[in-house]
Amino acid sequence: MATIKLKVADEKPPSLPKAPTGIVGLDEITAGGLPAGRPTLIAGSAGCGKTMLAMEFLVRGATEFSEPGVFMMFEENADELIANVRSLGFDLDDLVTRKMIALDHVHIERSDIEETGAYDLEGLFIRLGHAIDSIGAKRLVLDTVEALFAGLPNEAILRSELRRLFRWLKDRGITAIITGEKGDGTAITRHGLEEYVADCVIVLDQRVRDQISTRRLRVLKYRGTAHGTNEYPFMIGTSGFSVLPVTSLQLDHRVSQQRVSTGVQRLDEMLGGQGVFRGSSVLISGSPGTGKSSIAAKFLETACQRGDRAAYFAYEESKAQIVRNMRSIGIDLEPWIDKGLLEIHASRPTHLGHEQHLVVMHDLVRVFKPAVVAVDPISNLFMAHDDAEVKPTLMRLIDWLKTEQITAVLTSLTSGGASPSELDDPLVGVSSLMDTWLLLRNSEIAGERNRTIFVRKSRGMAHSNQVREFVLSDKGIDLVDVYVGRDRVLTGSARMAQEAQERAAATLHAQDHERKLRLLASKRKAIEAQIAVLRAEAEADEAELDFIVAEQTLQNTIENRDNADIIRRRVGIARMNAIATGNP
Amino acid sequence: MSIVPAFKLRLYIAGHTAKSVAAFANLHRICETHLAGQYTIEVIDLREPPQLAVGDQILAVPTLVRCLSEPIKKIIGDLSNEARVLVGLDIKPSTQATA
Structure with missing residues (x-):
């Protein structure tokens, strides 16, 4: 058949x-x-x-x-x-x-x-x-x-x-x-x-x-x-x-060379300098409070700023709450909602079966035609139901979004812990479907909790292997280099303290160095002075020598002349004597 | 006594089929036996004005509908079962039907 x-x-x-x-x-x-x-x-x-x-x-x-x-x-x-x-x-x-x-x-x-x-x-x-x-x-x-x-x-x-x-x-x-x-x-x-x-x-x-x-x-x-x-x-x-539309079973969707920014400049830098591919799927996983939603919201805001449509499927917070909370980190979503570029769909994960949530997404995406879709968090949506149908369903979603050339940002909540093992991620089974996987972590050092981020994978681009500290402030999201050295990774104030300490040490070191340099310089001057004295002495000696030589020569000359005079004189005397004696 | 017939009957048929012919013959015989002088029969062929079928909700043919006296009863079939026709028309048979 x-x-x-x-x-x-x-x-x-x-x-x-x-x-x-x-x-x-x-x-x-x-x-x-x-x-x-x-x-x-x-x-x-x-x-x-x-x-x-x-x-x-x-x-x-x-x-x-x-x-x-x-x-x-x-x-x-x-x-x-x-x-x-x-x-x-x-x-x-x-x-x-x-x-x-x-x-x-x-x-x-x-x-x-x-x-x-x-x-x-x-x-x-x-x-x-x-x-x-x-x-x-x-x-x-x-x-x-x-x-x-x-x-x-x-x-x-x-x-x-x-x-x-x-x-x-x-x-x-x-x-x-x-x-x-x-x-x-x-x-x-x-x-x-x-x-x-x-x-x-x-x-x-x-x-x-x-x-x-x-x-x-x-x-x-x-x-x-x-x-x-x-x-x-x-x-x-x-x-x-x-x-629920079933996409083709073949993996033959078009791929785009176009890159889209994540909205966080340093994150783009980590992703080959240009962000992610349009139409790719990005998984952001992390334990509670690591900033997954913030990155997702930033991504959407950036999409709107480019003039793209964006859809945000939220399963944890209400629309108003998202808008308020994102404003606190400098992401203002409201104007984009007003302009009709951003659609926030918030509902309870338990409101519908997970597949029906997908149907809702399909409906909205089909009508609204966004370029970027964020699902926050996808783990709640699917992992509440512990059954084997989840993966194919999710695969259908991702596959479909790819076919439609829609960039997808999916967040996944991992179980807590300072450094969760990768297997804790409920989506580890479907991570193979993702093109880019950003891992957010909380690192707890010196009595404080700080966020770190790294790119776990990103297909088709050179990406950074560095762990960065991820800072949320009222100015937005920024990535900072973490302190790496002496077998330690430091973040937050520990990083700052370490940096300050190092700065102080460096200053001290520099001062010490300068002091040594100055010392050497003065020593050298001393030596040079000595050299000058010696040289002067030598010159003096030389002059003395010349004088002596000259004197000697003069002496000799004079003596010779004197002798000659004497001889001449003596000769003259003898001649005179001979003349006098009559024997010349 | 009264000239107004107590039984206004309407027989729905669909063309002159064996069933409709049998139904009309049966109806006529039953009425003459039990309701002589008290009835009128209107035969409606659904093939002619089909719109009427909507009003009376006629699906099965032949269907006999008793109008004018509430409640409206529908008696379907070729009316060959006389006892049931009488029950349907709510008529006490003049000669006691066999049990």
């Missing part, structure tokens, strides 16, 4: 002609809608939304697909129905006036009826045929045809007439929804309607777990077409029915 593949809008044509329901999510699960021209059975217990689903099918058929429809009701009357669906924003009166929808209330009370022989339900057929012809209906709802079983005594006749009815509807090419009450035990419907409506069976279910009810939808059977077989949570919200 072919593998079941969930349809993405523009894939190959569906195997059967389909009548789109226009109901968010349902058309994806059924790969295009209900079987066109055939009846579909919607089964479920009382109050699980059969009538609403059927009504929305008609209203959307009439308004979005130009297929008028007949709503034939056997239980509620027309006024009640109109009142009930008005809460979904459908104006039936208007549609009836415009002949887009015809309402017909069939009232049966068994006590009024006496059976006196063979009969058939031709009256119903004629009435239905007339209603269909009066507005050219292509769609029909019978809600719920089982009331006939209570009203008409002869079940054998009724069964054969129902069989004829569904064949008749098929022959007329009417796309019909037949609703049916859930039967006891494993029976799909109380009176076995599934026996007649064999083409498509959708089962609705309402379950209560931990006092929270969740509605689910499952396509039990869809002849001749592939369909999703899982149970999908759904919700009846203010804009109608929505089944």
Whole structure:
């Protein structure tokens, strides 16, 4: 058999002609809608939304697909129905006036009826045929045809007439929804309607777990077409029915190269200098009071400042409280709310089942089209329910946000403790879905608690491995380098004290150094002076020497001359003597 | 005594089927037997003016409706079970029906 593949809008044509329901999510699960021209059975217990689903099918058929429809009701009357669906924003009166929808209330009370022989339900057929012809209906709802079983005594006749009815509807090419009450035990419907409506069976279910009810939808059977077989949570919200849309099972979403700032400059610096990728998912986890919400709020404010739309799903604080509290750290969200760029949706986690919270998110995101979504905290939303369905549900959310190129900031509350182990994080199992994971911690040193932050992972970018101290003040969020050294990491006033101490030590050291320098300098001067003296002495000695030498030379010269004079003189004397003696 | 009939009966049929023909014949016979001179019968073929079916909430055919005397009773089927027709019309049979 072919593998079941969930349809993405523009894939190959569906195997059967389909009548789109226009109901968010349902058309994806059924790969295009209900079987066109055939009846579909919607089964479920009382109050699980059969009538609403059927009504929305008609209203959307009439308004979005130009297929008028007949709503034939056997239980509620027309006024009640109109009142009930008005809460979904459908104006039936208007549609009836415009002949887009015809309402017909069939009232049966068994006590009024006496059976006196063979009969058939031709009256119903004629009435239905007339209603269909009066507005050219292509769609029909019978809600719920089982009331006939209570009203008409002869079940054998009724069964054969129902069989004829569904064949008749098929022959007329009417796309019909037949609703049916859930039967006891494993029976799909109380009176076995599934026996007649064999083409498509959708089962609705309402379950209560931990006092929270969740509605689910499952396509039990869809002849001749592939369909999703899982149970999908759904919700009846203010804009109608929505089944939690199932995104494609393939991991093929577009990725953006664009980066968006977290609003904290130094945090951006830690994330490769530019912040996170648009459309990525950021998990901020930390124990209570580590500042997760503050970072999330800053992120949203920054998005608004860029002109992007942002949605904040808060599950701990009310809207007014968030605005007030964020103002205390210099984040003013109010102007953005007023401008319509920021939407804060606050509700209690226990208000709805976690899947229904997702449906609410889907609804809001679809309508509001934000570029950034914050869920604060996602852990409360999901981890209250300790079941195995959480991960796929969360995966669907994250996957869907990525497909829509919406940047998601999810905060996760970890159990307390100064340095919680990573496994304490309830979301550790889904962290693999996250692109960026910021870990916030409280570090308790010297009688005070300080916040630290580090980037645990961040795909696709060089990111800092440093632990930073994370400071919240009325000026906003700032990151400060922590003191790292001597096997210690210090934060807060301990860091300041240490820094001051080091500054003092450094000053002292510098003074000492200068003193030494000065000492050396003066010593050198002394030596230089000595050198000068010695040199002067040497020069003096040299001069003396020269003088002596010169004197000596002079002496010699003089002596030589004197000698010569003497000799000359002596020679002269001798000559004179010789002359005198007569012996020259 | 009174000329105004106490039983204003309306028989809904859908075309001239075997069931509708049988129902009319049965009705006529029962009325003649038990309500001679006190009844009128109006036969409405739903195929002709279908809008009427909405007002009287007719699903099954043939359906016999007793108007004018409250409460309105609906008797469905071809009226072959005479005893039940009489119960439905709230008529005391002139000859005691078998238990």
